[in-house]
Amino acid sequence: DAEITQSPRHKITETGRQVTLACHQTWNHNNMFWYRQDLGHGLRLIHYSYGVHDTNKGEVSDGYSVSRSNTEDLPLTLESAASSQTSVYFCASRKRGQDTQYFGPGTRLTVL
Amino acid sequence: GQQVMQIPQYQHVQEGEDFTTYCNSSTTLSNIQWYKQRPGGHPVFLIQLVKSGEVKKQKRLTFQFGEAKKNSSLHITATQTTDVGTYFCGYLMTTDSWGKLQFGAGTQVVVTP
Numbered sequence A: 001d002a003e004i005t006q007s008p009r010h011k012i013t014e015t016g017r018q019v020t021l022a023c024h025q026t027w028n029h030n031n032m033f034w035y036r037q038d039l040g041h042g043l044r045l046i047h048y049s050y051g052v053h054d055t056n057k058g059e060v061s062d063g064y065s066v067s068r069s070n071t072e073d074l075p076l077t078l079e080s081a082a083s084s085q086t087s088v089y090f091c092a093s094r095k096r097g098q099d100t101q102y103f104g105p106g107t108r109l110t111v112l
Numbered sequence B: 001g002q003q004v005m006q007i008p009q010y011q012h013v014q015e016g017e018d019f020t021t022y023c024n025s026s027t028t029l030s031n032i033q034w035y036k037q038r039p040g041g042h043p044v045f046l047i048q049l050v051k052s053g054e055v056k057k058q059k060r061l062t063f064q065f066g067e068a069k070k071n072s073s074l075h076i077t078a079t080q081t082t083d084v085g086t087y088f089c090g091y092l093m094t095t096d097s098w099g100k101l102q103f104g105a106g107t108q109v110v111v112t113p
Helices: none
Strands: A004-007 A010-013 A019-025 A031-038 A042-051 A054-057 A064-066 A076-078 A087-094 A101-103 A107-111 B004-007 B010-014 B019-025 B032-037 B043-049 B055-058 B061-065 B071-076 B085-092 B101-103 B107-112
Touching: A004 A087, A010 A019, A019 A031, A019 A087, A019 A107, A042 A064, A042 B085, A042 B101, A101 B043, B004 B085, B010 B019, B019 B085, B019 B107, B032 B071, B043 B055, B043 B061, B071 B085
Parallel strands: A010 A107, B010 B107
Antiparallel strands: A004 A019, A019 A076, A031 A042, A031 A087, A042 A054, A064 A076, A087 A101, A087 A107, B004 B019, B019 B071, B032 B043, B032 B085, B055 B061, B061 B071, B085 B101, B085 B107
16 A cells, blocks of 8 residues: 655654654655644644655754655755754655645654 | 634543634635644544535534635534544645645644543
8 A cells, every 4th residue: 555654753862963854655746745743833844845856945944954866755854953853753745736645654853 | 924823722522522623814715624633643634625615524523614714613523532632724825836735733632531
């Protein structure tokens, strides 16, 4: 079955380290998104991509980067992790022109 | 940009009771979507509304889009413990028709047996 996966599911890192969170979808969706979820803030968009080699900044993009080298993957990199980036991160994908957005299971990141 | 406010932020419901959660915008929306996130889980798409005054039902859930397309509601009848979770509304930003969703902060629902 087609799906969207994230890895790792849990990660503990130290301040200043570079961290990469993986997102992989098998639906061949053009659109992919990264969100972070914090209490009281709901889902905030970090970065998004509408296709291979296309990347765009969302509302909370500082300190994060993404790259899209193929349709299936959109890895999220924290260049130098900060404690403020402790959060749950969700990847999502959506077929262009369709209603439903599918979310991955999430990655819980703790920055000490 | 546009923002949507969800009210209430937190809802405590007795099993069997009805409740309603609201999603309000200061500007007209072209569409509204609702998602449910179970505790420890990920958001799952429930429905999309696009027409003024539109009403859609999914079993005990009734979704409505306001006549002015500035608000939406989700009404749950005879609440069950399976309704526990956080309900998010979101909309496709009109400046970007390819699919960027803006979400509200969510309504967290707790159900007491």
